[in-house]
Amino acid sequence: MPGGLLAIGGKVSSDGAVLRHFYNNSGGAEGNILILPTASTRIEPGEEVIAALASLGLRRRVEVLTIFKREQAMDPDLARRVRQASGIFLLGGNQMRLTATLGGTLLQQELLAAHQAGLTVAGTSAGATALSKLMIAYGRNGAIPRRGSANIIPGLGFTDGVIFDQHFRQRHRFGRLIYAVACNPGYLGIGIDEDTAAWVVDGCLEVVGRSAVTIVDGEEIEDTNVAEVSPQQVVAVSGIRLHLLNHGCKFDLRTRRATLAIEKIESRE
């Protein structure tokens, strides 16, 4: 059975629900955890994650896969390390570095196969964006969709049918996610706030963390002028279905129906 995906909206706190969720779903104290710093080009941000996992009780040493060039991602020894892992954590940075470095490599193939066999895959910020088959490479922030406000490219492909966006509320990315969905209403837009995550397993999404996950469902869009307006012009869209979900809420990705949570989590803001 495929493992779970944890798409984190960035700025994950070291003592919050998100990292605890990753720890609990990656083998707990006996977890064999990898960190992938490719998006970041630095390994330092991984040290906070390692410290947080240790304070949660992780006994084993976390391994950092220092892959920054395509050639390194072709190393046959990676296959063994990926197959032995119970969880991998993709650091943030630039999501295009992830795809330009890993796309079509052995490491990507091994990660996809290991995920199909049960590996938990988490990514924060750029690492979350790149989890899906389609990702926003970069774009223009703001509440209003404009033509071209999201630049979409192929992601790493752990899941499909969804487009993740991160730092969602904090960087005002509602417009670009609406634009992405208007371009092809068959896709679900999933906007994830900071220190919050979408946990996707077995066709169901669950919200974990401090703030909210925004789901943009275009299936009932009646009309849009996205094909007609000029670049950077405002795009009109009618009939978007929207779901704002907080900690504990669930969303069935097949039926596109939400189940709201009764439990509450304290908000910092």
Place this chain on the structure above:
Amino acid sequence: MPGGLLAIGGKVSSDGAVLRHFYNNSGGAEGNILILPTASTRIEPGEEVIAALASLGLRRRVEVLTIFKREQAMDPDLARRVRQASGIFLLGGNQMRLTATLGGTLLQQELLAAHQAGLTVAGTSAGATALSKLMIAYGRNGAIPRRGSANIIPGLGFTDGVIFDQHFRQRHRFGRLIYAVACNPGYLGIGIDEDTAAWVVDGCLEVVGRSAVTIVDGEEIEDTNVAEVSPQQVVAVSGIRLHLLNHGCKFDLRTRRATLAIEKIESRE
């Protein structure tokens, strides 16, 4: 077994090899052909295709699916018409109209299912671009890749792992296809010239028509600065594999190896 896909680079001649290939692979004289004018918003360009098919020997009436709004693409009666068809031809125009109108609709589902069951799907220009799971919505022409020179969005999804571009040589689209591949070298770029087509069936591509199909394979890309440069700046890429194929040449999409043709076709230019 899935049907074939015929991705045509636009400006298809009414008496050339491309339409003959479509006719031969869509049931011939007894073919049950649909035309989808959604990208064009007009049905007139379909009349030329209908006349050409008639002169090739088609006996049955061609049906034009006049779907221009999402609501129309939800009509349950479309299922019957699509299931009875042996071939469908997507006209050119604007590929974003295709995805924004059909994405997530009943018609898209029925077309994908029928293609899996054997339906031949042809598209010219915008219709070709939209055949894959990822498509270039619009972009900037020119020989040099620049960051953002291709704006990619989700396509209709009859195939995956490739990005089609059309009017390829005529509109100087080499740069934008290189850019698209540099973003994620796991994808193959396929640039199709006018009055030329890529016939994709059973994991193999065959070139049909007057000019060439250009294949951009990024699997051996050694390095690229696509993640680092500013928007519109030139993107450097090293290690691209390139294949320029003309009529009769084949390309195995799994092994990424070409087989050149001995037969020749007269070039108009």
